[in-house]
Amino acid sequence: MKKIVTFIIILASISCNQKVEQTEISSEKASEKTNDKKFEMYEMSEMSLLMEQMYVDNERLKERIKKGDTIGEFPNHFLKIHEAVMTDDKENDAFFKEQAANFIKAQRLIYEDPKNAKQHFNDGVDACLKCHQVKCGGPIPKIKKLYIE
Numbered sequence: 640m641k642k643i644v645t646f647i648i649i650l651a652s653i654s655c656n657q658k659v660e661q662t663e664i665s666s667e668k669a670s671e672k673t674n675d676k677k678f679e680m681y682e683m684s685e686m687s688l689l690m691e692q693m694y695v696d697n698e699r700l701k702e703r704i705k706k707g708d709t710i711g712e713f714p715n716h717f718l719k720i721h722e723a724v725m726t727d728d729k730e731n732d733a734f735f736k737e738q739a740a741n742f743i744k745a746q747r748l749i750y751e752d753p754k755n756a757k758q759h760f761n762d763g764v765d766a767c768l769k770c771h772q773v774k775c776g777g778p779i780p781k782i783k784k785l786y787i788e
């Protein structure tokens with residue numbers, strides 16, 4: 640049990656640092672799945688929770704676009720990106736604000752011009768990555784999986 644707790648704390652403090660995170664996960668393979676959930680409940684910032692939500696929403700949207708289903712309305716909770724509390728408030732700088740605005744613009748286009756949903760969706764993923772390349776490297780491989788080929 641002690642080992643598990645250590646793992647959770649390490650993951651929480653370096654969730655933007657992929658290298659360390661992967662090492663920790665591979666050394667704790669057995670407990671990885673079950674404990675990710677527990678960790679989310681009490682360690683994640685408001686911004687991290689929003690990010691995870693946006694990830695899931697985009698996974699679902701990707702499936703709808705691939706199937707040619709209707710894509711509905713722009714998810715207004717994405718706008719929380721402008722104000723959600725981050726693990727480190729200093730990260731909410733001019734670069735972050737600019738990238739956040741670009742990201743929202745890109746995501747809106749999916750709904751405003753659904754005929755070209757695939758193109759706009761992939762531009763949205765580009766916008767996630769543009770910010771992450773500077774702000775938070777860890778989730779980059781995961782985000783890249785969102786691209787529609």
Ligand code: HEC
Pocket residue numbers: 654655683684685686687688690691693694697724725726727730735736738739740742763764766767768770771774775778781782
């Ligand atoms: C404007 C910059 C920016 C954009 C755009 C952005 N992110 Fe993030 N993301 C961050 C920052 C900063 C964090 C770390 C938040 C914290 O630690 O409070 C983060 C964290 C994450 C996390 C890790 C959350 C955790 O701790 O478990 C995931 C996953 C993620 N983002 C996915 C995405 C996806 C998917 C998109 C696009 C749909 C996206 N991000 C768009 C800046 C951004």
